[in-house]
Amino acid sequence: MGRITLENVSKIFGSNHAEAVDLISRGKRKAEVAEACGAVVGLCDISFDVREGEILILMGLSGSGKSTLLRCMNRLVEPTVGRILVDDVDVTRLGRKELLAFRQKTFGMVFQHFALLPNRTILSNVGFGLEIKNVPVKQRTDAAMQAIELVGLKGWESKYPHELSGGMQQRAGLARALAADADILLMDEAFSALDPLIRRDMQAELRELQRKLKKTIVFVSHDLDEAVALGGRIVLMKDGEVVQIGQPEEVVARPATEYVRRFVEHIDLAAVMRAEQVADRAAIVLSPTDTVAEARLRTAAGGSDGWLVADQDGRFVGRVRAERLANARVGDTVSGLLDLDPGVVSAGTRLDAVLGQVADGGAVAVVAEDGRLIGPITSRDIVRALAARPNAHHDHSPTQTKPAGAERWTGTSQNSPSTRSATTPSTGSPNMAVG
Structure with missing residues (x-):
């Protein structure tokens, strides 16, 4: 009640x-x-x-x-x-x-x-x-x-x-x-x-x-x-x-x-959707303690310019770019490869406010209030979310x-x-x- x-x-x-x-x-x-x-x-x-x-x-x-x-x-x-x-x-x-x-x-x-x-x-x-x-x-x-x-x-x-x-x-x-x-x-x-x-x-x-x-x-x-x-x-x-x-x-x-x-x-869907609704929760997330060899194995399928990193409690700690991972020594750990200033938005951020960051810097990390990583948003995720709006004649x-x-x-x-x-x-x- x-x-x-x-x-x-x-x-x-x-x-x-x-x-x-x-x-x-x-x-x-x-x-x-x-x-x-x-x-x-x-x-x-x-x-x-x-x-x-x-x-x-x-x-x-x-x-x-x-x-x-x-x-x-x-x-x-x-x-x-x-x-x-x-x-x-x-x-x-x-x-x-x-x-x-x-x-x-x-x-x-x-x-x-x-x-x-x-x-x-x-x-x-x-x-x-x-x-x-x-x-x-x-x-x-x-x-x-x-x-x-x-x-x-x-x-x-x-x-x-x-x-x-x-x-x-x-x-x-x-x-x-x-x-x-x-x-x-x-x-x-x-x-x-x-x-x-x-x-x-x-x-x-x-x-x-x-x-x-x-x-x-x-x-x-x-x-x-x-x-x-x-x-x-x-x-x-x-x-x-x-x-x-x-x-x-x-x-x-x-x-x-x-x-x-x-x-x-008439309402723009990007003006009402929130970042947490679009974030890719199934994306690969690396650990800062992963070795370069382990990280390469987990990301072997490729298809991305970088991956997000979260600690054992699920809190976001940074991002590793694909180029940097490819050039690192096998024995190094992911913690030494992190971006110093990765793109981050809070879970409740409206999607239209995220568009510029995604366009400028690729994947953006969506983070909950307690710091936990929800997942990345890429331009592909945004296009998919906006395309999901029901068609006028096929709802x-x-x-x-x-x-x-x-x-x-x-x-x-x-x-x-x-x-x-x-x-x-x-x-x-x-x-x-x-x-």
Whole structure:
């Protein structure tokens, strides 16, 4: 179970709730329910977990249900059926007074529109949530100042919202959520009103804050590039249903349905894949204690301009070039032949950041956080990885059980929890003019 667990959550707008829920239980979709009983399906039988300390991005076009789902998590929108658990608390069973207290303690919200009070200073705005909780003045001022410093607004605390740029106002909105010290941040299109450059700055700011604070963040966005930049798991929605869950590189490289493929086709695969996913884990790795004779025997097949070297604990120590190994004395050891400055990248490095090193220096060593060697990346490995993206007309993914346009996504991603009854109705091409 995750930090937040959704179990068979549906939201029906309009009348005939019971009939609509019954139709959903029989596998009917949004358009079919609307035709049968006139009810509007906002969410349709959604189940998944949000993990402790992750950034989870709810994605989809306008009207897909992503904002409705976010608001169901803290019951700003009441789900029609289903359960929402936060840790061991069933949020759907809380009474009004209990819900208000739980919401204030557990959730911080950041909206698309900054919602700052124009007659209050930034310090007063940031501390407003604590003021509502009757936190003593000094304590809330200290907490507000700490949050203001975290988001880079120190020196602006005495200013009023109209004196700040849009990006700075959004930072103030984020600081207000952080000052309340909520463990879970719900962010609804938080950066979409910002100019592109400021938006990228805020995305980087959020990633940096997440590294420091380890909050659980659910972030609504209609922008796939933003989801890739934030780097968290993606829950891709359409017509109130979940069509795929996975890391950005999974969704881009292995779309579960034709709709998902069209949604992600403009994304450069090199911008989402990480070095560890491309590294050749089966490559020959030498030991520094190997003699030249032993190393020549192990690399006799040739076909490489050099080999990586790792110690007995698997930690990377360097590289031996083929020419140097060929010219060395038989009795020498590999440790005396190592390059002084071999190309190295961390496991999480994006593939597009590795391209230049591979082009300049041949094989690049991919190393885990603890120093262990994962394997080399060569230009051949990169070409192979990029060529593996499914063809537009030949995607026979095992998760696709029906022809394109009539898919029922029931696959479980390697890095994501199971999602039950996630379906996508038949439609044309996604409309990329989203709101």
